[in-house]
Amino acid sequence: MPIVTLPKIKHVRAFTLRGGGADYHDQGEGHWIDDHIATPMARYPEYRRSRQSFGINVLGTLVVEIEAEDGTIGFAVTTGGEPAAFIVEKHLARFLEGRSPTDYEKIWDQMYFSTQYYGRKGLVVNAISGVDLALWDLLGKLRQEPVYHLLGGAVRDELHFYATGARPDVAKELGFIGGKLPLHHGPAEGPEGFRRNIEELAEMRSRVGPDFWLMWDCWMALDVDYATRLAIAAHDLGLKWIEEAISPDDYWGYAALKRNVPKGMLVTTGEHEATRWGFRMLLEMECCDIIQPDVGWCGGVTELLKISALADAHGKMVVPHGSSVYSYHFVITRHNSPFAEFLMMHPGPTEVVPMFHPQLIGEPVPEKGRIKASALDAPGFGVELNRDIAMHRPYTH
C-alpha cells in the first residue's frame, strides 16, 4: 500500500498582537497580575509597584502561521512580538518552506543550530517554539488528528488543574486542586515585607482550610537566604512549593535552596529555562522537585518531549508553566505530568476565563478544575485564531 504524502509547506508568516493572550502580562490597569508583585527589579523602588513599569509587556504576542500547499494553515501564539517576528520571517522560515511538515526533527535542529550564535535561550527560543507549535498544529490539521494523539495518546481521561492568581480561596470554590499565589514583597522591602508575605499566606490558609494546596510564585525575586527563611516560616502554614525563588541562571543557588527547605516542601522552577541542555542542568544539579517548562518558550513540543523524557529518567515531574492548549495536549499524554497549571486571567481573579483570552477561539477552560481529554478532540491544537483582533505583520520575506 502506498504511504500518505502530506502537502509541503508553502509559506511561513509572523504577526504581532497586543492585549493579553500569549503575552499574558499585557493586561489593563487594576489586574491582579500587575499588583505590586515581587520581582528582581523590585530592588529599585520606582519599579516595585508595577511590572509593566519595567517593561514586562513590551514584547506582546507573536503569531506564527504555516501554510501548506493545499491551503491548510497551522498556527501558534507565544510571547515575542516584533523582534521574534523578525527572526521567524528573516531567519527561520527558510528551514520550512518547501519541506514536509513531517520533518519537524530536522527543522527544529536547523532552527536551533543556525541561531545558536545569537540564540540558545530567551527570545530566539520563543520564536523557535512558536514555529514548532505551528508546525504541530499544521501536522494535526493535515492528519485530522488532535496533537495529543500524535504525542502518544491520553494516559488519563481528564486533566486536573491548580490555579495561579491572587484568590486561591475562589479557586477552591471553583474546584481547583490548589492555588498558587504571587509573592508580593522581596528582600528590598526588608523585615516588614517579609512579615506581610507571611501574613498574606496565613490569611489565605485560614480561608482555604488545612488541606488545600497553597504555593508561592516568587518570579525570580529572592536570594537563597531570603527564600530559605521564607520557606521555613511558611512550613507551618502548609506551603506546598516555593516556585522560581531565585535567578534562573543560579543553578547552584537552587541546589542549595533544595537542600535548605523543610522536609516535604517542594522546590519548583524552569519557566524561564529552555531546551534539553538547560533542563539537564536543573535535573543533574538536583535543583528542584518539579520542572515547569513553558511550552511556548522552552523550544516547543519537539523539545519538550526530550525534556520530559530526561525528567522522567530523573524521577521528576513536568508541570508546564501556563501554555494553555500547548500544555493541555502534552500533559494528558504523560504520567510524569500528573496535573497542570491554569493561569487565572480574570482581573479579580474571581472567574474562569480562557488562559489566552481573547486571542484563541475554542480554547477549553476547566470546569470544576478539570478538562476532559475529549474536549481536546479536534484537529491540531483544536483552536482557531480570533481574527477580530488587529494583527500586524511587521516583516515579510
Ligand SMILES: C[C@H](O)[C@H](O)CC(=O)C(=O)O
Ligand atoms: C504570578 C507570576 O508572577 C507570573 O505572572 C506567572 C507565573 O510565573 C506562573 O504562572 O507560574
Ligand SMILES: [Mg+2]
Ligand atoms: Mg511561575
